[in-house]
Amino acid sequence: xxxxxxxxxxxxxxxxxxxxxxxxxxxxxxxxxxxxxxxxxxxxxxxxxxxxxxxxxxxxxxxxxxxxxxxxxxxxxxxxxxxxxxxxxxxxxxxxxxxxxxxxxxxxxxxxxxxxxxxxxxxxxxxxxxxxxxxxxxxxxxxxxxxxxxxxxxxxxxxxxxxxxxxxxxxxxxxxxxxxxxxxxxxxxxxxxxxxxxxxxxxxxxxxxxxxxxxxxxxxxxxxxxxxxxxxxxxxxxxxxxxxxxxxxxxxxxxxxxxxxxxxxxxxxxxxxxxxxxxxxxxxxxxxxxxxxxxxxxxxxxxxxxxxxxxxxxxxxxxxxxxxxxxxxxxxxxxxxxxxxxxxxxxxxxxxxxxxxxxxxxxxxxxxxxxxxxxxxxxxxxxxxxxxxxxxxxxxxxxxxxxxxxxxxxxxxxxxxxxxxxxxxxxxxxxxxxxxxxxxxxxxxxxxxxxxxxxxxxxxxxxxxxxxxxxxxxxxxxxxxxxxxxxxxxxxxxxxxxxxxxxxxxxxxxxxxxxxxxxxxxxxxxxxxxxxxxxxxxxxxxxxxxxxxxxxxxxxxxxxxxxxxxxxxxxxxxxxxxxxxxxxxxxxxxxxxxxxxxxxxxxxxxxxxxxxxxxxxxxxxxxxxxxxxxxxxxxxxxxxxxxxxxxxxxxxxxxxxxxxxxxxxxxxxxxxxxxxxxxxxxxxxxxxxxxxxxxxxxxxxxxxxxxxxxxxxxxxxxxxxxxxxxxxxxxxxxxxxxxxxxxxxxxxxxxxxxxxxxxxxxxxxxxxxxxxxxxxxxxxxxxxx
Numbered sequence: 021x022x023x024x025x026x027x028x029x030x031x032x033x034x035x036x037x038x039x040x041x042x043x044x045x046x047x048x049x050x051x052x053x054x055x056x057x058x059x060x061x062x063x064x065x066x067x068x069x070x071x072x073x074x075x076x077x078x079x080x081x082x083x084x085x086x087x088x089x090x091x092x093x094x095x096x097x098x099x100x101x102x103x104x105x106x107x108x109x110x111x112x113x114x115x116x117x118x119x120x121x122x123x124x125x126x127x128x129x130x131x132x133x134x135x136x137x138x139x140x141x142x143x144x145x146x147x148x149x150x151x152x153x154x155x156x157x158x159x160x161x162x163x164x165x166x167x168x169x170x171x172x173x174x175x176x177x178x179x180x181x182x183x184x185x186x187x188x189x190x191x192x193x194x195x196x197x198x199x200x201x202x203x204x205x206x207x208x209x210x211x212x213x214x215x216x217x218x219x220x221x222x223x224x225x226x227x228x229x230x231x232x233x234x235x236x237x238x239x240x241x242x243x244x245x246x247x248x249x250x251x252x253x254x255x256x257x258x259x260x261x262x263x264x265x266x267x268x269x270x271x272x273x274x275x276x277x278x279x280x281x282x283x284x285x286x287x288x289x290x291x292x293x294x295x296x297x298x299x300x301x302x303x304x305x306x307x308x309x310x311x312x313x314x315x316x317x318x319x320x321x322x323x324x325x326x327x328x329x330x331x332x333x334x335x336x337x338x339x340x341x342x343x344x345x346x347x348x349x350x351x352x353x354x355x356x357x358x359x360x361x362x363x364x365x366x367x368x369x370x371x372x373x374x375x376x377x378x379x380x381x382x383x384x385x386x387x388x389x390x391x392x393x394x395x396x397x398x399x400x401x402x403x404x405x406x407x408x409x410x411x412x413x414x415x416x417x418x419x420x421x422x423x424x425x426x427x428x429x430x431x432x433x434x435x436x437x438x439x440x441x442x443x444x445x446x447x448x449x450x451x452x453x454x455x456x457x458x459x460x461x462x463x464x465x466x467x468x469x470x471x472x473x474x475x476x477x478x479x480x481x482x483x484x485x486x487x488x489x490x491x492x493x494x495x496x497x498x499x500x501x502x503x504x505x506x507x508x509x510x511x512x513x514x515x516x517x518x519x520x521x522x523x524x525x526x527x528x529x530x531x532x533x534x535x536x537x538x539x540x541x542x543x544x545x546x547x548x549x550x551x552x553x554x555x556x557x558x559x560x561x562x563x564x565x566x567x568x569x570x571x572x573x574x575x576x577x578x579x580x581x582x583x584x585x586x587x588x589x590x591x592x593x594x595x596x597x598x599x600x601x602x603x604x605x606x607x608x609x610x611x612x613x614x615x616x617x618x619x620x621x622x623x624x625x626x627x628x629x630x631x632x633x634x635x636x637x638x639x640x641x642x643x644x645x646x647x648x649x650x651x652x653x654x655x656x657x658x659x660x661x662x663x664x665x666x667x668x669x670x671x672x673x674x675x676x677x678x679x680x681x682x683x684x685x686x687x688x689x690x691x692x693x694x695x696x697x698x699x700x701x702x703x704x705x706x707x708x709x710x711x712x713x714x715x716x717x718x719x720x721x722x723x724x725x726x727x728x729x730x731x732x733x734x735x736x737x738x739x740x741x742x743x744x745x746x747x748x749x750x751x752x753x754x755x756x757x758x759x760x761x762x763x764x765x766x767x768x769x770x771x772x773x774x775x776x777x778x779x780x781x782x783x784x785x786x787x788x789x790x791x792x793x794x795x796x797x798x799x800x801x802x803x804x805x
Contacts, residue, residue, distance in 0.1 A: 021272070021324075022046045022300075023331040025279050026142075027365070030342050031358045038282030041296040043145045044236055044289065045275060046335075048300035050149050051240020054156060059200075059244060063161035070429050072157045076150075077436035082380040083333055083372050084146065085439040088114055091139050091340040092446055098348040100712035102501035103136055104454040111447030114143035115440050117150040120228040127224035136709060139340040144228050146335075151230050152237050159203065167199035197245065204241045211235035219290035221520060221631070232289055236297050243301045250305045265314040268306035272315055274299025326370075333369035333377060341365050454498065461499030465781050468494045468768070477785025478755040480767030488758045489719035490768030495781050497712035500770035503779040507584075507594040507610045516591075517613035519631045521638040529594060529608045530601025531579050580606040582794075583651045585642060586618050586735075589659040589699050592778040596787040597655065600794070609651075611642050617658055618642060619679030619735075620686070623665040632665065643683050647690040653797055654687055657697040658735045659776065677734035681741065688744040695797045696739035698751040700771075700778050701729035707764035707772040722764030726753075729762040748797040755786060 022045035029039015063069045092111045099107060113122040123144050211234035218226035226232045254260040278295035286292050308314030318324065327334065341361045346352050353361060468476055475486035476494065495503060507515045507527055515527035584590055584597060591612040601608050616635040617624060620643060626632050646654060658680070664672040687694050703710075703724045714721035730753060739749050756762045756771055764771055766782065773779045 021275065022049065023334050024327060025275075026335065027338050027362060029279070030339060031353075031362060032355075036279055037284070038279040038286070040288075041275065041278045041282055041293075044278075044293050044296040045300045046145065047149070047233060047236035048240040048243070048297050048304070050152070051156075051237035052244045052301075052304050053240075054153065055160065055204075055241035055244035056247075058157055058160040062164040063157050064164075067429075069157055069161065070433075073153070074429050074432040076153045077432050078381050079377070080146075080150065080332075081436045081439050083336055083376045084143075085115060085443045086372070086376055087336040087340070088140070088443045089446055091344075092443075092450060094340065094344050095139055096450060098344050099139075100136070100347070100709050101457075101496070101498040102706065102708040102712050103138070104450065104498060105458075105502065106136075106138055107140070108447045108451035108454060110138045110140040110143070111450070112444050114140045114147070115443035115447065117143075117147040120144040120147040120151075120230060124225040124228040127228060136706065137343055139343040141343075142335065142339040148228075148230050148233050149237075152234065156237070156241070159207065160200070163200050163203040166203075170199070200245055201242070204238050204245060208235040208238035208242060211238065215293070216290050219287045223287055226290075227288055236289065236293065239297050239301055240304070243304045247305050247307065251307055254307070261311040262313070264306045264308045264311045268303050268308035268314050271299040271301070271303030271306065274302070330366070330369040330373045333372035334365060337368045337372065338362070338365040341368075457496075458499050458502060461496045465495050465499065465503075465769075469781070469784060473785070475767055477767040477769040477782050478752075478789060479785060481755045481758070482789070486767065488767075489763055489765050492768050493711070493716040493719060493765065493770075494768035495770045495779070497708045497770065500711065500773055500779055500781075501706070501708040502773065503770070503781050504773045504777065505591050505594040505780050505783065506598075507612055508588060508591045508777075515610055515612070517616070517638065519614065519626065519634075521613060521616055521631065521634040524638075524641060527610045529598040529610070531605045531607050580604070580652050580798075581650070582606055582608045582653045582655060583611060583646045583649065584608055585611045585646060585654055585656040586658045587613060587615055587661075588777060590618075590655075590657040590697075592700070592780075592783055593655065593657060593697060593790070595780040595783040596790050599784050599787040600791055609649075611646065613638060613642075615662055617660075617662075617676060617679065617735075618656060618683055619658075619676050620682040622676055622679035625663045625665045625667075639683075643686050647686050647692065651692055653794065654692055654694045655697065655794070656694065656735070657699060659699045659702075660732065660734055673732055673734045673737075677738045680735045680738040684738060684742055684744075684747055688742070688746040691746070693746045693748065693797045694739070695748045695750060695793055696736055698736040698749065698753065699731065699733045700752060700776070701726070701756045701762035702731055702776040703729060703762070703764060703772060704775070706774050707770055708774070710764055711770055719765045719768070720763060723761040724764075726757050726760050726762050729757070748793065750790065750793040752786060752789070755789065 022042040025036065025039045025042030025045070027039075028036045029042065033039070058072070061068070063072060088111055092107065095107045096104065110119060110122060113119045119140060123141065211231055215226065215232040215235060218229070218232050254264055257263065275296045278292070278299065282288070282292065282295075303315075306314070309316045309319075341364060342353075345357070345361050349357070473479055475483060475490065480486040480488055480490055507529075515525055517523050517525050582597065582601070584594060591610070594608070594610060594612075597608045600606065613635075615624070615626075616638055618639055620639060622636075622639075623632050624635055626635065660669070660672065660676060662672075663669050664675050667675065684694060684696075701724065703722075707722055710722035736749060736751070739747050753762075756766060767785065769782045769785060770779055771782045
């Protein structure tokens with residue numbers, strides 16, 4: 021049932037929007053099965069742990085790595101080139117079972133959220149399970165050891181003392197049960213509470229990370245621990261069969277309700293995840309296979325049995341087909357094509373089960389015969405009569421068996437490491453090839469900007485003698501997908517302020533030689549972007565830094581200082597401003613944050629309650645710091661992309677406009693001129709993906725009607741209503757749009773690195789057209805376009 025929920029939810033999300041709860045059911049089942057095994061055979065020594073892990077290696081790695089290699093190859097053939105970097109990266113993270121942490125980071129990375137779905141995305145749950153398999157036997161072993169130790173110290177020595185471990189011949193419920201129950205309950209409770217917290221304040225990352233999911237697996241472990249006692253209780257009831265049947269049906273009902281009412285907007289894995297997980301636990305403890313009117317007849321249907329038998333392989337293979345098939349076909353799947361994809365996934369999963377999973381689970385497939393001499397007793401004379409008898413006796417077989425097992429474990433782990441290495445190397449090779457292609461594209465783009473730029477980028481929109489879209493594609497699709505402003509690139513520096521907006525990061529671009537009040541390290545002199553912190557401070561300026569920094573006020577000998585302020589749609593102007601700042605000797609300080617409007621008194625509707633309040637705190641700091649910072653000019657831009665609390669998107673326009681008007685009043689009251697830039701066009705799909713699909717032969721193919729692309733801008737509207745004489749505006753629409761269409765390629769340059777964010781290269785081509793508006797703002801003249 022669990023894998024069917026996932027399959028239907030992925031293929032027909034409209035039919036079953038909550039199909040993803042099948043993963044939660046998987047976690048409970050895995051916790052139950054693994055804990056049941058460990059209770060029967062608790063690890064008592066390192067060799068027991070190695071034996072457990074070796075079985076997991078045999079069971080999981082061969083099929084998973086074959087799927088990774090085939091998916092990587094298919095993705096490189098059929099997916100757009102814009103995905104190659106992410107495809108290679110996620111092939112590596114999947115092979116290393118770290119995919120959930122990679123996706124958690126991307127989930128909170130605003131600029132990665134628009135990335136097309138990866139065919140490896142489903143490996144996040146397998147990564148959680150593999151991390152669970154690594155830790156759980158140690159937890160069970162330590163709890164079992166604690167139970168034995170306590171029993172030996174507090175009870176008289178006797179035969180029962182040696183049976184204190186669960187799985188021994190004694191009463192595990194009396195001996196090790198309380199310790200195990202307390203330990204597993206503590207793990208489940210701690211993880212559940214952490215899950216509630218993270219789902220509230222950081223829901224995107226909370227969905228993927230292991231600590232928020234551990235309670236679901238631990239719940240399965242508690243079910244394994246409780247099942248023997250519950251079955252004993254069932255046996256004492258005079259009419260237990262109906263109760264067990266009702267319990268099993270209730271469990272299935274909870275899972276069905278969760279799948280029906282959950283959606284992508286449901287906070288998971290918080291309290292909502294109790295529905296499918298408790299349902300799965302109830303179904304397990306009911307043990308209803310032998311009771312009338314239970315769901316066992318449904319579970320014994322041949323299709324259900326087949327799906328259960330191939331569930332692991334089906335989970336491995338179904339999602340790559342779902343992601344890659346539309347790219348190979350050139351259109352979204354129709355209903356009958358979706359059925360065909362499901363059928364092919366079943367067929368491939370059956371083949372994988374029969375020819376990859378099962379053969380490698382047999383010990384002889386990976387181990388080899390033990391060399392002669394391994395069965396010889398230590399210190400024995402191989403020619404003696406005693407030793408000849410020993411070699412044919414029981415002791416010889418025991419020692420020989422131990423040698424074989426040791427040799428087999430070494431072989432299993434070596435084979436597992438080799439499989440992971442091969443998949444990682446394949447991903448690394450693809451990543452390296454993609455990086456080299458992007459470096460070549462970067463060099464070509466720089467060469468185009470250093471040469472004759474008469475018809476390059478925005479210049480083509482101004483020159484009637486140039487083709488608006490350009491003659492040739494100067495920035496490739498793969499390059500454009502990574503062509504973001506330096507201030508927005510988390511891998512380049514630490515300039516960006518993310519949810520929950522507790523950091524206070526500022527970066528300085530352009531002429532920074534006179535900025536003696538700031539300290540920092542320039543990792544790339546060509547970019548000269550410095551994460552700033554107060555002079556003499558030892559506090560980190562990394563992604564989690566929380567220091568509040570105050571820039572020095574302008575004084576004698578300082579250069580022209582500009583503050584770039586806003587959300588991500590302000591950050592895209594950093595390359596243009598940096599180009600101007602280098603040429604003119606200016607300094608540009610960035611105050612940019614993801615999705616947080618620079619509008620005082622506005623409560624944005626963030627998923628986490630905490631982010632709404634911290635965003636307001638950040639804006640107050642942002643506005644007041646700039647107002648008192650002695651800046652010569654503020655340049656700002658924002659996009660209305662998130663509703664105000666209690667309002668629809670349409671209803672959010674007026675309160676955001678009013679809030680931004682308050683922000684403008686604060687700056688103009690301090691005598692600072694402000695240049696407000698209208699938001700750039702927004703496309704319905706990723707522009708680089710469109711360019712990759714269209715190719716360089718049709719540069720005009722990736723366009724969006726202007727009525728759709730030019731969305732309402734309350735920030736620009738507030739600026740136009742200002743009467744202080746210090747607020748100026750710049751509308752760059754003419755450089756993106758011609759006639760009634762806004763294009764994704766202008767002057768041979770891809771304009772966006774996703775749907776709505778301007779690419780760094782196109783931003784640089786706009787620098788000459790931005791400068792007159794800066795000059796007008798500084799000179800007091802009002803420029804409106």
